[in-house]
Amino acid sequence: MSAPANSAAERDNAPADRWRTLWHKSTPYWFMSPYILIFGIFGIFPVFFMIFLSFHTWNPVAGLGSMEFVGLENYALSLTDPTLWQTLKNTILMALYSGVPQHLVALPMAYLLVQLGKRARHWLTTAYFLPYVTSTIAVSMIFFVMFSKESGIINQALTGLANGTLTGWAFGWINDLMPIGWVQENSLIRYSVSFVVFWKYVGFNIVIYTTGLATISDDLYEAAIMDGANAVQRFFYIALPLLRPFIFFGVTLTIIGNMNLFDEPYVLTRGLQQASTNGMTISNYLYRVAWEWLDMGGAAAISWILFVVIGAFTGFYFWFFGRRGLGGD
Incomplete structure (x- = not known):
């Protein structure tokens, strides 16, 4: 008589065991769900929306209702x-x-x-x-x-070389280019x-x-x-x-x-x-x-x-x- 009783108890506990097992297996995904949600919204969705948008004309100021399909x-x-x-x-x-x-x-x-x-x-x-x-x-x-053309340190340094006593002979031609934009x-x-x-x-x-x-x-x-x-x-x-x-x-x-x-x-x-x-x-x-x-x-x-x-x-x-x-x- 004890064996059938144990079998009945196991059948009664089977759904609870399955839910417990499922919960344990899904627990890591629940912890990951905030990242998955954020990545899906800001990472995956924009990619597919850009593909969809490239086949439409859309002025965002006019709202989504202004979107019109134009193909390629x-x-x-x-x-x-x-x-x-x-x-x-x-x-x-x-x-x-x-x-x-x-x-x-x-x-x-x-x-x-x-x-x-x-x-x-x-x-x-x-x-x-x-x-x-x-x-x-x-x-x-x-x-x-x-x-900067007028006050930038690069042009100022080049001007200094062009007008310098020791360097003027080599860099004097730079004055003809000043100011350099x-x-x-x-x-x-x-x-x-x-x-x-x-x-x-x-x-x-x-x-x-x-x-x-x-x-x-x-x-x-x-x-x-x-x-x-x-x-x-x-x-x-x-x-x-x-x-x-x-x-x-x-x-x-x-x-x-x-x-x-x-x-x-x-x-x-x-x-x-x-x-x-x-x-x-x-x-x-x-x-x-x-x-x-x-x-x-x-x-x-x-x-x-x-x-x-x-x-x-x-x-x-x-x-x-x-x-x-x-x-x-």
């Missing part, structure tokens, strides 16, 4: 817009002007810091890294003041913006390469020294080959970041009022289309065009340098 018209208009291609050209050129020097300077600088020893390396690496953690707006505003003249804007981007992010790459060099065994350097290799040879034949994964990582971040340039050109050209041709990046143009012309559909289409361009550049880099960059054959 936004993409067609954007791809035939000469301003879009000009801004894309500006973006690519500034990405090259600022990105290539970052790594050409960061690699030997990181190698030099490692050779100086741990104490000097830590202090100098921190100093080089400070511009990266400084507010981009603050950095851009400081350089905007420095680039570093961020006022279209022919110089790209170089000025690129220099600011270079100055801000070169320290980040120095940290990456310093970290990579610290992982290389000293035994390799000692063996090279015994074979008669000097510092330059050790850099090219030991450090550079073993840094390939770090170079691949750093260049990938540079491609993605420089193709999204917005803050530096926007601040340096005072909201693009002075950048009529060469100072506007595609991100700046996207901002103008969206928030000055209130064409959210066109801006959404431009954003996806930019996404495809960045994906194409990154994909080409992965394909061309990927296996070698990650240490493969």
